[in-house]
Amino acid sequence: MTNVQQNLNQITNNVNDACTRSNRNPSEVTIIAVTKEVSVERTEEVIQSGITHLGENRPEGLKKKLDAIKNNIKWHYIGTLQTRKVKSVINDVDILHSLDRLSLADEIEKRAVSTKDCFVQVNVSEEESKHGLSMEAVEDFIKNLEKYSRIRVIGLMTMAPITEDESVIRTVFSNLKKLQLKIAGQQIPYAPCTELSMGMSGDYEIAIEEGATYVRIGTALVGKERVEIK
Numbered sequence: 001m002t003n004v005q006q007n008l009n010q011i012t013n014n015v016n017d018a019c020t021r022s023n024r025n026p027s028e029v030t031i032i033a034v035t036k037e038v039s040v041e042r043t044e045e046v047i048q049s050g051i052t053h054l055g056e057n058r059p060e061g062l063k064k065k066l067d068a069i070k071n072n073i074k075w076h077y078i079g080t081l082q083t084r085k086v087k088s089v090i091n092d093v094d095i096l097h098s099l100d101r102l103s104l105a106d107e108i109e110k111r112a113v114s115t116k117d118c119f120v121q122v123n124v125s126e127e128e129s130k131h132g133l134s135m136e137a138v139e140d141f142i143k144n145l146e147k148y149s150r151i152r153v154i155g156l157m158t159m160a161p162i163t164e165d166e167s168v169i170r171t172v173f174s175n176l177k178k179l180q181l182k183i184a185g186q187q188i189p190y191a192p193c194t195e196l197s198m199g200m201s202g203d204y205e206i207a208i209e210e211g212a213t214y215v216r217i218g219t220a221l222v223g224k225e226r227v228e229i230k
Protein backbone atom coordinates (compact mmCIF):
# COMPACT_ATOMS: atom_id res chain seq x y z
CA MET A 1 0.00 0.00 0.00
CA THR A 2 1.25 3.38 -0.92
CA ASN A 3 0.90 5.91 1.84
CA VAL A 4 0.87 9.19 0.00
CA GLN A 5 1.12 11.36 3.11
CA GLN A 6 4.14 9.41 4.35
CA ASN A 7 5.77 9.66 0.95
CA LEU A 8 5.13 13.40 0.81
CA ASN A 9 6.59 13.90 4.28
CA GLN A 10 9.73 12.04 3.24
CA ILE A 11 10.00 13.92 -0.05
CA THR A 12 9.46 17.26 1.69
CA ASN A 13 12.29 16.43 4.09
CA ASN A 14 14.52 15.53 1.16
CA VAL A 15 13.59 18.74 -0.65
CA ASN A 16 14.39 20.78 2.45
CA ASP A 17 17.73 18.99 2.89
CA ALA A 18 18.66 19.55 -0.75
CA CYS A 19 17.80 23.24 -0.33
CA THR A 20 19.96 23.48 2.78
CA ARG A 21 22.89 21.85 0.99
CA SER A 22 22.61 24.31 -1.89
CA ASN A 23 21.79 27.42 0.12
CA ARG A 24 18.32 27.74 -1.30
CA ASN A 25 14.96 28.55 0.21
CA PRO A 26 12.45 25.64 0.02
CA SER A 27 9.78 28.16 -1.00
CA GLU A 28 11.55 28.38 -4.36
CA VAL A 29 10.71 24.75 -5.14
CA THR A 30 7.25 23.57 -6.19
CA ILE A 31 6.41 19.87 -6.13
CA ILE A 32 4.23 18.72 -9.00
CA ALA A 33 2.58 15.37 -8.29
CA VAL A 34 2.64 13.40 -11.52
CA THR A 35 -0.58 11.40 -11.41
CA LYS A 36 -0.46 10.01 -14.96
CA GLU A 37 -0.26 6.41 -13.77
CA VAL A 38 -2.74 6.50 -10.90
CA SER A 39 -6.49 6.60 -10.38
CA VAL A 40 -8.73 9.51 -9.48
CA GLU A 41 -8.96 8.05 -5.96
CA ARG A 42 -5.18 8.07 -5.50
CA THR A 43 -5.09 11.57 -6.95
CA GLU A 44 -7.64 12.70 -4.38
CA GLU A 45 -5.40 11.26 -1.67
CA VAL A 46 -2.57 13.35 -3.07
CA ILE A 47 -4.70 16.47 -2.79
CA GLN A 48 -5.66 15.53 0.78
CA SER A 49 -1.97 15.40 1.63
CA GLY A 50 -1.65 19.06 0.69
CA ILE A 51 -0.43 19.01 -2.91
CA THR A 52 -1.94 21.67 -5.18
CA HIS A 53 0.05 21.08 -8.40
CA LEU A 54 -0.80 18.06 -10.55
CA GLY A 55 0.88 16.85 -13.73
CA GLU A 56 -0.57 14.70 -16.49
CA ASN A 57 0.94 13.63 -19.80
CA ARG A 58 -2.01 12.49 -21.88
CA PRO A 59 -5.16 14.36 -22.92
CA GLU A 60 -7.37 11.43 -21.81
CA GLY A 61 -5.79 11.22 -18.36
CA LEU A 62 -6.04 14.97 -17.90
CA LYS A 63 -9.69 14.98 -18.89
CA LYS A 64 -10.53 12.19 -16.50
CA LYS A 65 -8.93 14.01 -13.56
CA LEU A 66 -10.43 17.36 -14.52
CA ASP A 67 -13.90 15.87 -14.66
CA ALA A 68 -13.58 14.32 -11.22
CA ILE A 69 -11.56 16.87 -9.28
CA LYS A 70 -13.06 20.21 -8.41
CA ASN A 71 -10.41 21.44 -5.99
CA ASN A 72 -8.37 24.51 -6.77
CA ILE A 73 -5.48 22.87 -8.60
CA LYS A 74 -2.70 24.14 -10.85
CA TRP A 75 -2.67 21.75 -13.79
CA HIS A 76 0.59 20.94 -15.57
CA TYR A 77 0.87 19.20 -18.91
CA ILE A 78 4.22 17.45 -18.90
CA GLY A 79 4.18 15.21 -21.94
CA THR A 80 4.76 15.52 -25.61
CA LEU A 81 1.72 17.29 -27.00
CA GLN A 82 0.58 16.35 -30.47
CA THR A 83 -0.47 19.37 -32.51
CA ARG A 84 -3.91 17.94 -33.16
CA LYS A 85 -4.50 17.54 -29.41
CA VAL A 86 -3.74 21.16 -28.52
CA LYS A 87 -7.33 22.25 -28.94
CA SER A 88 -8.63 19.79 -26.36
CA VAL A 89 -5.93 20.46 -23.78
CA ILE A 90 -4.48 23.93 -23.87
CA ASN A 91 -7.23 25.88 -22.15
CA ASP A 92 -7.50 23.32 -19.36
CA VAL A 93 -3.89 23.55 -18.21
CA ASP A 94 -2.06 26.27 -16.34
CA ILE A 95 1.45 25.40 -17.48
CA LEU A 96 2.72 23.46 -20.48
CA HIS A 97 6.12 21.85 -19.92
CA SER A 98 6.71 20.56 -23.44
CA LEU A 99 6.92 23.40 -25.95
CA ASP A 100 9.47 22.08 -28.45
CA ARG A 101 8.53 23.19 -31.96
CA LEU A 102 7.07 26.12 -33.86
CA SER A 103 4.21 24.07 -35.30
CA LEU A 104 3.07 23.50 -31.70
CA ALA A 105 3.44 27.22 -30.97
CA ASP A 106 1.32 27.99 -34.06
CA GLU A 107 -1.46 25.78 -32.82
CA ILE A 108 -1.32 27.19 -29.27
CA GLU A 109 -1.51 30.70 -30.73
CA LYS A 110 -4.64 29.67 -32.59
CA ARG A 111 -6.38 27.80 -29.78
CA ALA A 112 -5.43 29.42 -26.48
CA VAL A 113 -7.93 31.98 -25.24
CA SER A 114 -5.34 33.71 -23.08
CA THR A 115 -1.57 33.83 -22.71
CA LYS A 116 -0.18 30.43 -21.72
CA ASP A 117 2.80 29.89 -19.45
CA CYS A 118 5.15 27.44 -21.16
CA PHE A 119 8.43 25.70 -20.53
CA VAL A 120 10.61 25.11 -23.55
CA GLN A 121 11.61 21.45 -23.43
CA VAL A 122 15.31 20.85 -23.98
CA ASN A 123 16.99 17.56 -24.81
CA VAL A 124 20.20 18.42 -22.98
CA SER A 125 21.65 14.93 -23.19
CA GLU A 126 20.74 14.67 -26.90
CA GLU A 127 19.38 11.17 -26.56
CA GLU A 128 17.57 10.10 -29.71
CA SER A 129 14.63 8.79 -27.72
CA LYS A 130 13.93 12.12 -26.07
CA HIS A 131 11.86 15.03 -27.26
CA GLY A 132 12.99 18.60 -26.97
CA LEU A 133 15.30 21.08 -28.64
CA SER A 134 19.05 20.80 -28.54
CA MET A 135 20.77 23.30 -26.25
CA GLU A 136 22.10 25.15 -29.29
CA ALA A 137 18.64 25.61 -30.80
CA VAL A 138 16.91 27.10 -27.77
CA GLU A 139 17.85 30.77 -28.10
CA ASP A 140 16.84 31.02 -31.76
CA PHE A 141 13.64 29.15 -31.01
CA ILE A 142 12.74 31.64 -28.28
CA LYS A 143 13.54 34.59 -30.57
CA ASN A 144 11.10 33.13 -33.08
CA LEU A 145 8.34 33.19 -30.48
CA GLU A 146 8.22 36.98 -30.38
CA LYS A 147 5.17 37.21 -32.62
CA TYR A 148 3.18 34.70 -30.57
CA SER A 149 1.04 36.78 -28.22
CA ARG A 150 -0.36 33.70 -26.48
CA ILE A 151 2.95 32.21 -25.41
CA ARG A 152 5.00 33.23 -22.42
CA VAL A 153 8.21 31.30 -21.84
CA ILE A 154 8.53 31.02 -18.08
CA GLY A 155 11.50 28.67 -18.16
CA LEU A 156 13.27 25.57 -19.45
CA MET A 157 12.42 21.92 -18.86
CA THR A 158 14.46 18.77 -19.26
CA MET A 159 14.59 15.09 -18.39
CA ALA A 160 17.91 13.62 -17.29
CA PRO A 161 19.16 10.42 -18.87
CA ILE A 162 18.54 7.20 -16.99
CA THR A 163 21.95 6.34 -15.60
CA GLU A 164 23.58 5.33 -12.35
CA ASP A 165 26.21 8.00 -12.91
CA GLU A 166 25.12 10.91 -10.76
CA SER A 167 27.72 13.22 -12.28
CA VAL A 168 26.15 12.82 -15.74
CA ILE A 169 22.74 13.77 -14.34
CA ARG A 170 24.19 16.71 -12.44
CA THR A 171 25.93 18.03 -15.55
CA VAL A 172 22.69 17.91 -17.53
CA PHE A 173 20.89 19.93 -14.87
CA SER A 174 23.67 22.46 -14.37
CA ASN A 175 23.98 23.03 -18.12
CA LEU A 176 20.28 23.75 -18.34
CA LYS A 177 20.60 26.18 -15.44
CA LYS A 178 23.38 28.04 -17.25
CA LEU A 179 21.26 28.37 -20.37
CA GLN A 180 18.27 29.51 -18.31
CA LEU A 181 20.33 32.23 -16.65
CA LYS A 182 21.69 33.37 -20.00
CA ILE A 183 18.21 33.74 -21.48
CA ALA A 184 16.80 35.37 -18.35
CA GLY A 185 19.63 37.88 -18.56
CA GLN A 186 18.40 39.00 -21.97
CA GLN A 187 15.22 40.31 -20.34
CA ILE A 188 12.97 39.29 -23.18
CA PRO A 189 9.47 40.56 -22.33
CA TYR A 190 7.65 37.43 -23.52
CA ALA A 191 10.31 35.07 -22.16
CA PRO A 192 11.25 35.94 -18.56
CA CYS A 193 12.68 32.41 -18.30
CA THR A 194 13.08 32.45 -14.54
CA GLU A 195 12.01 28.84 -13.90
CA LEU A 196 13.57 25.39 -14.26
CA SER A 197 11.39 22.27 -14.51
CA MET A 198 13.74 19.38 -13.79
CA GLY A 199 13.95 16.41 -11.46
CA MET A 200 11.79 13.29 -11.16
CA SER A 201 11.47 10.54 -8.54
CA GLY A 202 15.02 9.31 -8.98
CA ASP A 203 16.88 12.59 -9.34
CA TYR A 204 14.88 15.46 -7.81
CA GLU A 205 17.40 16.11 -5.05
CA ILE A 206 20.21 16.59 -7.56
CA ALA A 207 17.91 18.79 -9.65
CA ILE A 208 17.16 21.01 -6.67
CA GLU A 209 20.85 21.31 -5.82
CA GLU A 210 21.35 22.48 -9.40
CA GLY A 211 18.53 25.01 -9.34
CA ALA A 212 15.19 23.35 -10.12
CA THR A 213 12.14 25.45 -9.25
CA TYR A 214 9.61 22.78 -10.27
CA VAL A 215 10.17 19.06 -9.64
CA ARG A 216 7.86 16.53 -11.30
CA ILE A 217 7.44 13.57 -8.97
CA GLY A 218 5.39 10.51 -9.84
CA THR A 219 6.19 7.06 -8.46
CA ALA A 220 8.06 8.18 -5.32
CA LEU A 221 4.98 10.11 -4.25
CA VAL A 222 1.92 8.37 -5.63
CA GLY A 223 3.23 4.88 -6.31
CA LYS A 224 2.22 3.02 -9.39
CA GLU A 225 -1.14 1.53 -10.21
CA ARG A 226 -2.07 0.04 -13.51
CA VAL A 227 -5.12 2.05 -14.36
CA GLU A 228 -7.05 1.83 -17.57
CA ILE A 229 -7.44 5.28 -19.02
CA LYS A 230 -10.25 5.15 -21.50
Ligand SMILES: *Cc1c(COP(=O)(O)O)cnc(C)c1O
Binding pocket: 034, 036, 057, 078, 079, 159, 199, 200, 201, 202, 216, 217, 218, 219, 220
Ligand atom coordinates in the same frame (compact mmCIF):
# COMPACT_ATOMS: atom_id res chain seq x y z
C1 LIG B 1 6.31 10.38 -15.80
C2 LIG B 1 7.03 11.66 -15.81
C3 LIG B 1 7.56 12.20 -14.61
C4 LIG B 1 7.49 11.49 -13.27
O1 LIG B 1 8.30 10.36 -13.28
P1 LIG B 1 8.64 9.52 -11.94
O2 LIG B 1 9.93 8.89 -12.23
O3 LIG B 1 7.53 8.57 -11.76
O4 LIG B 1 8.73 10.51 -10.83
C5 LIG B 1 8.18 13.43 -14.69
N1 LIG B 1 8.29 14.10 -15.85
C6 LIG B 1 7.80 13.62 -17.01
C7 LIG B 1 7.97 14.40 -18.25
C8 LIG B 1 7.17 12.38 -17.03
O5 LIG B 1 6.70 11.90 -18.19
